[in-house]
Amino acid sequence: MDTTMFCFQCEQTAGCAGCMGAAGVCGKTAATAQVQDELTGALVGLALTVQAAKAAEGVKAAVCDEADNVTMEGLFATLTNVDFDDASLRALTARAHAERDRIAAALGVEAASDYDLALLWNAPEDVRSLKSLVLFGLRGVAAYAYHAAVLGYRDEAVSASLHQGLASLADNEAGADELLPLALRVGEVNLRCMELLDQANTETFGTPEPTQVARTIEPGPFIVVSGHDLLDLKLVLDQAAGRGVNVYTHGELLPAHAYPLFKQYPHLRGNLGTAWQNQREEFANLPAPILFTTNCLMPPAASYADRVFTTGPVAFPGMARIDANKDFGPVIESALELGGFAEPRAVAAEEGAWLTTGFGHGAILGSADAVVDAVKQGAISHFFLVGGCDGARPG
Ligand code: SF4
Known part of the structure; x- marks a missing residue:
């Protein structure tokens, strides 16, 4: 194939199939895509080392916020339209390596090698699809977790899920039976993470009002x-x-x-x-x-x-x-x-x-009685749930 990159992580992806060639639809070059894949591989290595450290116990003493921070920041950096700068991406990779080595030395566990994302494509279609779904979901979770963390709000279960999900990418034994529940678990964790961010935002800035x-x-x-x-x-x-x-x-x-x-x-x-x-x-x-x-x-x-x-x-x-x-x-x-x-x-x-903005759950629940009455009277017949960001596709 005459391609120099492959990325299909977002809704902009070329032809609804995948960005290939010299650059993606978002403007990410093939070279930067490669550096992002290397960063992701380093985060998998860090996650495997964290998992090994947890198995060896003493995790509390040896795994500090830096492992969570670099994982959140690294995953966030590889989201679409965030970091196009190879130098800053490489700096994150270096931080992941340093933290991996520090944890390994502190607990006497092996420092796991970086994972080569290209290996995903050796796996059966269902497996590589589910692993991709897990990875892309984790990137979204990481963005919410990052926003909560900068306000001083963290949840150990969320951080642990980031490491667990990343480590699963390197699990050659994992099949659809293990990966499908894991993908669903990422969704559950994201809900918890949104709850955490909601708490962080409202306790810091107040409850949104129309x-x-x-x-x-x-x-x-x-x-x-x-x-x-x-x-x-x-x-x-x-x-x-x-x-x-x-x-x-x-x-x-x-x-x-x-x-x-x-x-x-x-x-x-x-x-x-x-x-x-x-x-x-x-x-x-x-x-x-x-x-x-x-x-x-x-x-x-x-x-x-x-x-x-x-x-x-x-x-x-x-x-x-x-x-x-x-x-x-x-x-x-x-x-x-x-x-x-x-x-x-x-x-x-x-x-x-x-x-007009500010229709968060606080404002909506504050009007619940009026909404229920309107439904009973037939004044409201449909609800529409609008989710996601401003998509680039018409319609
Ligand atoms: S992130 Fe960029 S390169 Fe990847 S699928 Fe989206 S538009 Fe294409």
């Missing part, structure tokens, strides 16, 4: 914050306070406005942008910096590449980066330098000047 969000950019300097990281948004707002710089959420960060804590920031002015896949057009003429805290980052167009900042799990070669000390000063300085618009600017006017 809130109207402006879709107009006010005159003057501003920062656009993209991704899903509420803590990064708070830190940006804290550091921009009193600097004459407004802050707007982009796209899927819209729900931030519904948390009571964020209503305390008068310079959090609104939301701009539509679905993530429109960012290359929507960012082209913005006189403001754009901070990506998590996915979805598309390879930036030349028209705005010099105004993009990344932080946390997001990285792109050549883009300005805010490291773990979270000093957003360079983003604020960029906003002041670019100056923003001179006049109010409506964004996505076709959608109206306001959006």
Whole structure:
């Protein structure tokens, strides 16, 4: 086959079958795909070593947060539209190796070799499909676990499931009878992880309530914050306070406005942008910096590449980066330098000047009686469950 990469982990995948050739639909190159596979293989080696350490007991003494941290961060980095930077991916691989070796030395167990993901393709179709399902599910779990962890919320069962699931990829004996329940278990763990993140968010920022969000950019300097990281948004707002710089959420960060804590920031002015896949057009003429805290980052167009900042799990070669000390000063300085618009600017006017968000489970259950009455009276006949992110496919 004349291919240099294969990736089929997301809904964008070419032809609904797999991205092959020099680059994927998301812009990930074959070289970066290879580095991501190597990182995943290193995380499997770390997971096998953690499992061996647990079997040898003494895990509490020898396995510390770093094994969980690098596993969460490594899996998150390999999600779609997150980390395109080979250097940062290799740094994660080095951390996985270092932690594996440290645990192995501490407990006198063997340091497991990296797993070669290409070996998955030697397995029967059901087995490789189920292992892929487990891996992709774990990547999603890891993203939620990461968001909870940065707020100080962890669950040992979630971390253990990440290691257990990764270790299963290297189990040559595992058949569909073992892997199907494991895949379902990943789903259960993800539910627990969402519960943990909900607790982390609501205890930190308050319970979301229905809130109207402006879709107009006010005159003057501003920062656009993209991704899903509420803590990064708070830190940006804290550091921009009193600097004459407004802050707007982009796209899927819209729900931030519904948390009571964020209503305390008068310079959090609104939301701009539509679905993530429109960012290359929507960012082209913005006189403001754009901070990506998590996915979805598309390879930036030349028209705005010099105004993009990344932080946390997001990285792109050549883009300005805010490291773990979270000093957003360079983003604020960029906003002041670019100056923003001179006049109010409506964004996505076709959608109206306001959006409403904040219909979390707290708000919904608070209206349960009225909803039940409406059902009984026939005023509500259908419920629609809308899940997932802004998909790129029409319809
Ligand atoms: S992550 Fe990128 S390369 Fe992989 S399937 Fe999705 S679009 Fe294709």
